[in-house]
Amino acid sequence: MSRPFKLYRLQQIDTQLDWIHNRLIEIDTALQDDDTLKEVSEAALKKEQDLEAARKALHRIEAEVGQQRLKIEQNESSLYGGKIRNPKELKDLENEVTSLKRYLSTLEDRQLDAMLLEEDMAASRKTASGELEKTHLDFEMRCSELNREKEKILKDQQRLESERRAAIGSILPEDMVQYVQLRKTRRGVAVAMVVDRACSACGSTLNAALLNAVHSPNQITLCDSCGRVLYKG
Numbered sequence: 001m002s003r004p005f006k007l008y009r010l011q012q013i014d015t016q017l018d019w020i021h022n023r024l025i026e027i028d029t030a031l032q033d034d035d036t037l038k039e040v041s042e043a044a045l046k047k048e049q050d051l052e053a054a055r056k057a058l059h060r061i062e063a064e065v066g067q068q069r070l071k072i073e074q075n076e077s078s079l080y081g082g083k084i085r086n087p088k089e090l091k092d093l094e095n096e097v098t099s100l101k102r103y104l105s106t107l108e109d110r111q112l113d114a115m116l117l118e119e120d121m122a123a124s125r126k127t128a129s130g131e132l133e134k135t136h137l138d139f140e141m142r143c144s145e146l147n148r149e150k151e152k153i154l155k156d157q158q159r160l161e162s163e164r165r166a167a168i169g170s171i172l173p174e175d176m177v178q179y180v181q182l183r184k185t186r187r188g189v190a191v192a193m194v195v196d197r198a199c200s201a202c203g204s205t206l207n208a209a210l211l212n213a214v215h216s217p218n219q220i221t222l223c224d225s226c227g228r229v230l231y232k233g
């Protein structure tokens, strides 16, 4: 195995490990991101409270209508019961019944409005709880998908770590120092393959001397443009 190839192999492992590292962060962030679920949950709770309020209002107006009807019934039975004979008193009672009936009609209108509102609120609540159920299912499904992926890439990570230990074992210490330094300063890519007489990392065409040098298995050749270790492939 040539010196550049050993570094190239290590680079391939490290590139995969870098990807895994970033992906694990993405997965953990996504697993914690339950903002949508919270929002939908809060919206559903609000609809529940709105419905509860509409029901209470409806019950109140129903009770009022009931009491008003009872009052009218009582007054009418006094009116037609025959016990009251005084015409003035009868006339007053009749007026009172008329006025009670007029107010009953107002109350009945309010009752109808309250019923319609309650129906509206019930429909909204139903939509919101359906939405919540769906969002919840989506979230659970997404989490289990992410957890499955996480499990898989953690295994890959373990395998790659042991491959990495084995790969490092055969690399010269000075090559390792150079590799680590280049990884730091070249956005993680220390080794570039030569493709069509050019450095695949920066794209610059290599001169004849460099092209010649990359064929030597016992020396490290750096791209004269980006400074990366060149591997002939």
Ligand SMILES: [Zn+2]
Pocket (backbone or CB within 6 Å): 192, 199, 200, 201, 202, 203, 204, 223, 224, 225, 226, 227, 228
């Ligand atoms: Zn280059």
